[in-house]
Amino acid sequence: MxxxxxxxxxxxxxxxxxxxxxxxxxxxxxxxxxxxxxxxxxxxxxxxYPAWPIGGSYTKGVPGFNSVTYTATTVDGKQVKKTTHWNMRSQFMVDMNELTALQKKYFDKVASMSYEDVSKDAELMQFVNSAGKTLFSDNCAPCHQAGGQGKIGFSPNLTDDNWMYGGTYDQIHTTIEGGRRGYMPPFSQVLNDEQITQLANYVLSLSSEPHDPVAAKAGDALFHGEGAACYYCHGPDGKGKIQLGSANLTDKIWLWANIPADKTQEDKVNDIKNVIYNGLAKGVMPNWNVRLKPEQIKLLTVYVHDSLGGGK
Ligand code: HEC
Ligand code: HEC
Known part of the structure; x- marks a missing residue:
């Protein structure tokens, strides 16, 4: 070329x-x-496949070729099988069905195993952690806060190893299932201001907070005597009773009297006096057996015990 x-x-x-x-x-x-x-x-x-819009509808593709079958729940709670041509919604439903089936498999496993065995199963614990986190944020976090750390004056911390109602799997399970309602009567009618001040000083002495030793000694007698009979609920050693959820008064953990935040000695005494004067009835942990399924409660028990920490 x-x-x-x-x-x-x-x-x-x-x-x-x-x-x-x-x-x-x-x-x-x-x-x-x-x-x-x-x-x-x-x-x-x-x-x-579904493709072209025509008026208010669209071409649906060859029937039978692209059909998708899934289970849906009707408004009145019935499970029905539905078959439609392929579309994003039906594909989403298929994916959801698969996810629900997988979740059910894991929930069934949790339900059938002992707490100890669930705790040892690393794969299952991954599920417990993710499902537990969701259940906890949806149901428990409004009161116990997102991380379960609680709030003084409102709800107890679930991440420490201090348990008003006991920290074993069974005790935590009983708490979640049936709820708890700590009750301490008001003493405003029973004791005078001086006696209540003495008791407050004794309570402070139990956890080695600064206190007036003379008042505390008189408070000790009242605490263990029949006049105030605090020992009846808090125990002779002041450590509380898990059947009653009566606070352990000898540790530095406070739920209602905010001693750590009080700046002056007077504030500390007054905070405790307030509790003794008015009693306590606002500690209400709802019962979840009406709102959650048994397997969800069991899973949450493991989550609170193992993952939030501090379980016994
Ligand atoms: C309406 C607020 C509220 C909600 C919601 C709530 N709790 Fe509680 N919870 C409390 C209060 C208040 C107490 C303490 C009860 C008392 O003082 O007698 C408590 C106590 C507990 C205890 C016992 C702590 C201890 O020291 O023994 C556990 C465990 C617990 N809650 C777990 C849960 C879980 C899990 C959920 C979610 C399913 C949940 N709570 C939802 C308010 C709540
Ligand atoms: C009928 C049982 C009962 C008696 C009697 C009783 N308490 Fe209590 N007390 C409780 C319970 C239960 C709680 C925890 C309430 C809760 O968390 O919902 C509590 C909580 C407290 C707290 C709050 C602790 C905190 O963490 O903030 C103090 C302080 C206290 N009691 C002191 C006393 C003193 C002092 C007496 C005697 C005058 C007394 N209690 C008598 C049941 C009792």
Whole structure:
């Protein structure tokens, strides 16, 4: 081939500015094939799958070819099987059904195993942690806070190893299932202000907080005597009773009297006096047996015990 032939290409014959020509090179073969293949694919796809809008509806594709079957729950709670042509919603329902089946498998496993065995099963614990976190944020976090750390004056901390109602699996389970309602009677009618001040000083002495030793000694006698009879609920050692959820008064953990936040000695005494004067009835932990399924309560028990920490 001569040099001239190689350079000669077909043109449309249009020429601008003396030498600017419009070429008519054929399209590359790969491009042509690509075009035919995508074109064919599109036509086949339009026929088989939902594609073109027509008025308020759309073409549904070849019936039976792209059908999707899933289980749906009706408004009145019945489970029904539905078959429709493929669409995003039905595919979503299929995915949800699969997820629910997988979740059910794990929940059944938790329900059938002992707490100790669940705790030792690393794969199952991953599920407990993620499902437990969701259940906890939905139901418990409004009171116990997102991380379970609780709030003084409102709800107890679930992340420490201090338990008013006991920290074993069974005790935590009983708490969640049936709820708890700590009750301490008001003493405003029974004791005078001086006696209540003495008792407050004794309570402070139990956890080695600064206190008036003379008042505390008189408070000790009242605490263990029949006049105030605090020992009846808090125990002779002041450590509380888990059957009653009566606070352990000998540790530095406070739920109602906010001693750590009090700046002056007077504030500390007054905080405790308030509790003794008015009693306590606001510690209400709801019962969850009416709102959660047994397997959800069991899973939450493991979550609180193992994952929030501090379980016994
Ligand atoms: C309406 C607020 C509220 C909600 C919601 C709530 N709790 Fe409680 N919970 C409390 C209070 C208040 C107490 C302390 C009861 C008392 O003082 O007698 C408590 C106590 C507990 C205890 C016992 C702590 C101890 O020291 O023995 C556990 C365990 C517990 N809750 C777990 C849960 C779980 C799990 C959930 C979610 C399913 C939950 N709570 C939802 C308010 C709540
Ligand atoms: C009928 C049983 C009962 C008697 C009697 C009783 N308490 Fe209590 N007390 C409780 C319970 C239960 C709680 C915890 C309430 C809760 O958490 O919902 C509590 C809580 C307290 C607290 C709050 C601790 C905190 O963490 O903030 C103090 C202080 C206290 N009691 C002191 C006393 C003193 C002093 C007496 C005697 C005058 C007394 N109690 C008598 C049942 C009792």
């Amino acid at each position: 001569s040099q001239e032939n190689k350079n000669s290409v077909q043109t449309t014959g249009h020429v601008w500015d003396d030498d600017l020509q419009e070429l008519t090179n054929p399209l590359p073969r790969w491009w042509i094939w690509g075009f035919y293949i995508t074109f064919t694919f599109a036509v086949v796809y339009w026929l088989f």
